[in-house]
Amino acid sequence: MQSLQPRDTRTIRLNIQMLADTMEELWWEFEAHRPGEAPCLSGCQIYWGQGELRRDILYLIPQGAEAGFPADEFCYVTTGPLAGDAPHLRRVDKPFPQVANHVMTTFQRYGEFEHRINNIISGGGTLQELCRAASEFFRNPLYIHDNMFSVIAMSNHVDGMLEFEYNDKTQKTYIPLWLIDEFKFDDAYRKTMQLHHAGIWDIDQYPHNMRSLYVNLWDGDHYWGRLLINELGTPLQPGQAWAAEYFGEYIIAWMRSMDQRSYRRSHNFEETLVELMTTGKTNERDLQAVLSILNWKPEEQYLCLKVQNQNQSLSVRSDDALNSRLSSILAGCVTFFYDQQLCAVINMDRSPLKFADVRARLAPLIRDACMYCGISNPISGIQAMQQGFLQADIAMRYIVEEDSSDWLVSFAACALSYIRDRSCGELPVTMVVHPVLLELKAHDQAVGSEYYKTLKVYLRCERSVPLTASALIIHRTTLTYRLGKIQELTRLNLDDASLRLYLLLSFQLLDAADMARHR
Secondary structure, eight states: OEEOOOOOOSSOOBOHHHHHHHHHHTTOOOEEESTTSOOOBOEEEEOSSOSOOOTTEEEEEOTTOGGGOOTTTSOEEESSOOOOSSSEEEOOSSOHHHHHHHHHHHHHHHHHHHHHHHHHHHTTOOHHHHHHHHHHHHTSOEEEEETTSEEEEESOOOTTSOOOEEETTTTEEEOOHHHHHHHHTOHHHHHHTTOSSOEEEOTTSTTTTOOEEEEEEEETTEEEEEEEEETTSSOOOTTHHHHHHHHHHHHHHHHHHSOHHHHHHHHSHHHHHHHHHHHSOOOHHHHHHHHHHHTOOTTSEEEEEEEEESSTTSOSTTOHHHHHHHHHHSTTEEEEEETTEEEEEEETTTSSOOHHHHHHHHHHHHHHTTEEEEEOOOEESGGGHHHHHHHHHHHHHHHHHTTOSOSEEEHHHHHHHHHHHHSOSSSOGGGTSOHHHHHHHHHHHHHOOOHHHHHHHHHHTTTOHHHHHHHHTOOHHHHHHHHHHHHHHHOOOTTOHHHHHHHHHHHHHHHHHHHHHHO
């Protein structure tokens, strides 16, 4: 794997290597000194002894003018033997007028390329048009794939290029899944993903022993995808690396000119995950691609989260900092947006976090950001994601509807409330609960006793006399007397576990009904 040094410039510039490439193509002979310096040359001039020289100018030195030229400071090209420390080409074995004309033509060619792609960008042109213009410049076919290995633009497809896969449903073209799977286990390929400068994918690599010049499309910390120039028309030249990086900046500029969020929705995990979350189904090819890229398996265990603003009229979509922070504190997490909420899926088999750790990690972030968060129980398999997000949604609704003081709730913490609320579909609450509790309530109202409350606390304290007495702030003797009266009035067998569960659920239903009446 070869790596090429990065350039540091905002507009297109040339260096000695770019000029050497064009001369080598013509089989000219010359000597090059420091050709790989970062591009800094904006034009060229013939040196005739002028005193004011510029470092962004390449000087063409005719024979007889070498003596006064500061060859250690300024870049130059000469047909003579002048040796200096600055990057240069010397002993070019052609007449000086021919050399000067060739250098000027090379600068003109790069300038025309810059002018053409600028016109495409400013005129609202397509990414396809940019690719075609670049293909003519590089004299090789090229294409761009996004971070989902979907081919988003291509100059043209020629023999020898990779055979892409087309999805009729999404109407997208993809890198073949078999090749994505190969990349996952290729250490050399994974290393290339980190590069922020151009590189060569050499002949001993995939695909099909074809060399490619590539540029990873990084926009800050966000990886958009990759530009690949296939060596199928003309041999790749070292100096083309800087031109490819320059073109890559235009690709990112084009992407920025789009609505970035709509672009990300249509070109990454979001579309597939939203469909799976809302319908329980998605295109199998798309899902396989997502899992392959993430190195996830369908049968692994997942956790689903939903995050929203406490002010429900505000969307979290604009809060990119929250999204980034969430991804950074939850290893193995993928986030996407839906319906003014930030959704997250955590692969618990790949994450070092345990289920209990997730709440602890999230709590400070959710609190400080004034958010609410609902968390599902762990789900078995990615295909159960719809049910997982339903659990997260139920937990979120519990926070809002119950006016809970908690801002982060798991489904496990509110499952009893969910069961309670769904238990009275066809019958009113008073016809579902155990009738003894209604009798105790009526008795208390008639004589002023507190048997209903006593029995509720006693069962919730798991029939512990000390705990119950402490909770009610009464003496144990008083509690014993009340329990005796309750037994006398109800004849309940509290040793029956099923009966205790029924009574506890009945208390839940009656409490909820009381709260609803007082709202």
